[in-house]
Amino acid sequence: MIRDELVMFCHCDIAGQTRGKGFPVKHLKARLASGIGWTPTNIMLTSFGPIAEGPWGPFGDLILRPDPATEVRVDFEDGSAVEHFFLGDLLETDGSPWDCCPREFLRRALDALESETGLGLLASFEQEFTYFGAQERLGSAYNLDAIRRHGSFAEVFLAALDAAGLACDSYLPEYGPRQYEVTLEPAQGVAPADHAVILRELARATAQRLGQRISFSPAVTPEVVGNGVHVHMSLLDRDGNPAAYDPEAPHGLSRKAGAFIAGILRHAPALCALTAPSVISYLRLVPHRWSAAWSNLGYRDREAMVRICPVNEISRHDPARQFNFEYRAADAAANPYLALGAIVRAGLEGLRRELPTPEVTRADPETLPEAERARHGVARLPQSLEQALNALESDAAACGWFPAPLLDAYLRHKRAEIEIMAGLDRDQRCARYAEAY
Ligand code: GLU
Ligand code: MG
Numbered sequence: 001m002i003r004d005e006l007v008m009f010c011h012c013d014i015a016g017q018t019r020g021k022g023f024p025v026k027h028l029k030a031r032l033a034s035g036i037g038w039t040p041t042n043i044m045l046t047s048f049g050p051i052a053e054g055p056w057g058p059f060g061d062l063i064l065r066p067d068p069a070t071e072v073r074v075d076f077e078d079g080s081a082v083e084h085f086f087l088g089d090l091l092e093t094d095g096s097p098w099d100c101c102p103r104e105f106l107r108r109a110l111d112a113l114e115s116e117t118g119l120g121l122l123a124s125f126e127q128e129f130t131y132f133g134a135q136e137r138l139g140s141a142y143n144l145d146a147i148r149r150h151g152s153f154a155e156v157f158l159a160a161l162d163a164a165g166l167a168c169d170s171y172l173p174e175y176g177p178r179q180y181e182v183t184l185e186p187a188q189g190v191a192p193a194d195h196a197v198i199l200r201e202l203a204r205a206t207a208q209r210l211g212q213r214i215s216f217s218p219a220v221t222p223e224v225v226g227n228g229v230h231v232h233m234s235l236l237d238r239d240g241n242p243a244a245y246d247p248e249a250p251h252g253l254s255r256k257a258g259a260f261i262a263g264i265l266r267h268a269p270a271l272c273a274l275t276a277p278s279v280i281s282y283l284r285l286v287p288h289r290w291s292a293a294w295s296n297l298g299y300r301d302r303e304a305m306v307r308i309c310p311v312n313e314i315s316r317h318d319p320a321r322q323f324n325f326e327y328r329a330a331d332a333a334a335n336p337y338l339a340l341g342a343i344v345r346a347g348l349e350g351l352r353r354e355l356p357t358p359e360v361t362r363a364d365p366e367t368l369p370e371a372e373r374a375r376h377g378v379a380r381l382p383q384s385l386e387q388a389l390n391a392l393e394s395d396a397a398a399c400g401w402f403p404a405p406l407l408d409a410y411l412r413h414k415r416a417e418i419e420i421m422a423g424l425d426r427d428q429r430c431a432r433y434a435e436a437y
Helices: 025-034 040-044 102-117 144-148 153-163 191-209 255-266 268-275 336-352 370-375 385-393 404-421 426-436
Strands: 006-012 018-024 036-038 062-066 072-074 083-092 120-131 168-173 179-184 229-236 297-299 306-308 325-330
Touching: 006 025, 006 062, 006 102, 018 025, 018 036, 018 191, 025 062, 040 404, 072 153, 072 191, 083 102, 083 191, 102 120, 102 336, 120 191, 120 336, 153 168, 153 179, 153 191, 179 191, 191 336, 229 255, 229 336, 255 268, 255 306, 255 325, 255 336, 268 325, 268 336, 268 385, 385 404
Parallel strands: 006 083, 297 306
Antiparallel strands: 006 018, 036 062, 062 083, 072 083, 120 179, 120 229, 168 179, 229 325, 306 325
């Protein structure tokens, strides 16, 4: 049969969906320079069909310009269509950045961090998902047999990541039924967020080739443990040397990393609106689900909002280069650029104010007396998307992180999502999100 390769130029939108437009591969060279046309209202597309009401309606035009560094061309060699796509930026037709471009939001946050503090960020997204093609077996968490029971998925997926130039750090069967986890090696700039999007798409592409379904939804059913996204971070100075580690400081956390984390915890409720942005995200952010439920810093504690990760002392790798902390209150309904950009902005607030390193909680915050929680600034995270959006709106500093049109579009979009879910029970909601993510 005759075939012509299709190339897609895409971006990740407010809903966390990868959307774009395509053309025949023979026009790639010209298109790389000129981009492809895009529509402002597309950013109001929800994951469930309806378009949230935005300011643009049918008016306006944009350009989606690809970043050549993001090119993915994966031939699964099974006769199926080649996966060929790029991620890029949304520009006005004169080439200036569009206020609502999520990738630009992250770029500006990183630029502000760099110019004000001289610090760069090294980050990696650790992502969990449910592979519906896996055969369930009771008690198969972390079991070698759970790998066997999802057939050739891991092999094909890892080959696809490799073909796309993404370096896999680890892959494992997780605790939940048919749940798996994959982590990439860290990167700088907007690349960690690009990689998070590419990874999800290649996981979906792999499942599709194998005739199976996959979901990164934060809660595929109300009862099972959630699919989290943990954002691992460390800081670098201008010379590229590690700046988050201080072997003399408690738990190895440098003053700067401590201030960065203090900023994150101070803006925790507002951050949840960006990092846990679905109605069902709040089924996951509850105590004793190994996700995050309180605005606390933990040392090797897998229920802390920010967790100081361990250093492997038997490895030959420099502890300063291994050292990192992870933000655990995120999931894959979030746009990775908006999520990481907001985390960086919150961290920068902490650095500007030279906030002291937060005290590490040593016990489950639920068991601590209220007064002690208050003394450490530990509070329960928002318990619904509505609460998180209200927290964002009433956090003046957080509102200032966004160009006004982006904040407005974001709040309208997410409130429309709440309305779409209003008439559905928990099972129905989870089913919708499982399909959409
Ligand atoms: N599934 C847990 C979550 O929702 C994370 C488990 C872990 O990797 O520690 O974040
Ligand atoms: Mg995990």
